[in-house]
Amino acid sequence: RKEVEQDPGPFNVPEGATVAFNCTYSNSASQSFFWYRQDCRKEPKLLMSVYSSGNEDGRFTAQLNRASQYISLLIRDSKLSDSATYLCVVNTWVASGAGSYQLTFGKGTKLSVIP
């Protein structure tokens, strides 16, 4: 099982629609989670962090289910400007050596919002 799995899409949705992406992770020791947004040929930028059960920021809601090891991102009232690739990122403590947190990036889910 891959460490972080996302449906690659593309998700093609009309403006105003609600769309949800899921992300599953394999390491139960993972402790914090992030959604990054990456526009075409640009760098990733942090969209939301998820440390407990969930987080909400305007039209965006992230939810975490530790028992099932998945994170979801819900976008309500989609805008054309939401078109991008959404990266699921998982932060896991790795005990080798002195130990450190390590980020694992999913491959991303591509969203296209259509007029």
Place this chain on the structure above:
Amino acid sequence: NAGVTQTPKFQVLKTGQSMTLQCAQDMNHNSMYWYRQDPGMGLRLIYYSASEGTTDKGEVPNGYNVSRLNKREFSLRLESAAPSQTSVYFCASSEAGRGALTDTQYFGPGTRLTVL
């Protein structure tokens, strides 16, 4: 406030040539990172630096060297480029680093490298 800057934006190399990718950040962050992003794959860590003068290997370090000259700058060197190193390279920085639960990373605009 420029954030994280990278040079060059584009580069084409022939197999066996060498080059250095430059990265600088003006956010006074301690930690800096080099990633590569290939089609159909997630970002993969090449090297990490927790502070000036320290570097650690990431997931895919072979074929690369790095140098953390000072707090601001972190460079990535390809000594003998290979076609397998064709990729988009991103530099990132963070305040907290890999010892922290809440490590928010800020990325530079990327360098698109093609090795022929």
